[in-house]
Amino acid sequence: MSILSTAEIQQDLATIGAALRDVTVVVRGGHPRRSRSPDAQGSGIVWEPGLVVTNAHVATETTLSVELPDRAAVPATLVARDPRRDLAVLRVDPGELGARHTATIGDPDRLRPGELVVALGHPLGVPHSLALGVVHTVGKASWQGERATTPALIHTDIRLAPGNSGGPLADVRGRVLGVNAMIAGGLGVAISATEVRHLLLAAEPRPRLGATLREVTVRVGARGERDERLGLLVMETSAGGTAARAGLVQGDVLLGHAGRPFRSPDDLLALLHDAGPGGTLRLDVGRGGARLSLEVTLGAAVGAERRAA
CATH class of the missing domain: 2.30.42.10 (PDZ domain)
Incomplete structure (x- = not known):
């Protein structure tokens, strides 16, 4: 097993942070062209061309906007929302996103306790803040028929704050494993990327x-x-x-x-x-x-x- 030096880890984190910033947006309430000061709500992930994934508790407004890393704000439409999973999907005109990359999705089923992960979001209004942490537990969903009664969750020691909600939890290769959601018992909680796939299929x-x-x-x-x-x-x-x-x-x-x-x-x-x-x-x-x-x-x-x- 190879051991990375501190300099190598720092370089890798800087590269990962830059890649995640390209696919992480701010989700705000209100129309960007009709509201002078739309309320900041949380973060979102460009999951597919024209689709942004965030938390259901972030996407509570009927009118939403997405602020891109270059600070341009564009209107977004809510196309799916599942409070049970605490996930929501927004549609944005792909032309508004330009040549922006979509997130690279990892396999959360392969994630193990003890692995390093990173979170990116906009905690307390600080743009594109990157945090490093360790996985504590990887939970599995409970199912009844084709409906999950309890979503699959990932617990980490990353201290999330308001504004992190809806942002990516990724492995040290920058592959998104989940959507950050909340703090519970002192641990950061992310909704597994598997749950996003379920929601997209259900939509x-x-x-x-x-x-x-x-x-x-x-x-x-x-x-x-x-x-x-x-x-x-x-x-x-x-x-x-x-x-x-x-x-x-x-x-x-x-x-x-x-x-x-x-x-x-x-x-x-x-x-x-x-x-x-x-x-x-x-x-x-x-x-x-x-x-x-x-x-x-x-x-x-x-x-x-x-x-x-």
Whole structure:
């Protein structure tokens, strides 16, 4: 294992800070061209071209604006808001963003306690403030069907302040792992980037499977030091729904699709989204020690959850 010198760490942090500043914006209440002094609310991340992700508690106004690093303010439209996850998605004219880069998204499922992370935001009005910290815990979401009852959270020892909310939590390579949200018990709390993916998927019409699912995990390793996900357990199916029509029953385990395993309900949501209404999937299913292959024909799309409660 290589050990970085203090100078190397400082240089890396400076590079990471510059990259994160390019994709971090200020989110304000009010229209930038109609309000003389729009209220500062928090930070946001340019997640995709024309899309800015922030916290739901930041995006509480019906009219919003986004202030770019060059201090230019542009109007933003709220397209999805989920208070349960404390996430919101804003749409900005991509032309207003110019050639601005979008964030590089990391894999929070690979994050481990003890790893270094950085946070960038606008705490107490100080623009683009960078902070370094250590991961304390990496939580997993709790699911009921295709709905997360508890979001996946990342706890760090970074002291967040008002204005940090909605800004990026990133690894030491500058890959965004979560959206900073709050302080709890003296620890900084970020919403996992996995939850953002769920919200973006939920904001588009897609077919539903019609089943209540739960992740199946086992402890593996010489000392049982880590969890390995085996698939998605079918707790129940909706009468007449897609899952029931395909022959899925309580106790089945959805193992994967086309040889690719399901590690979380997020994998299934992405598959349903890609297949679309009327699409056909062949799912690998575990039942009573046997492995089955069931064909599932998807029904009509469910409307977009533009402001999920």
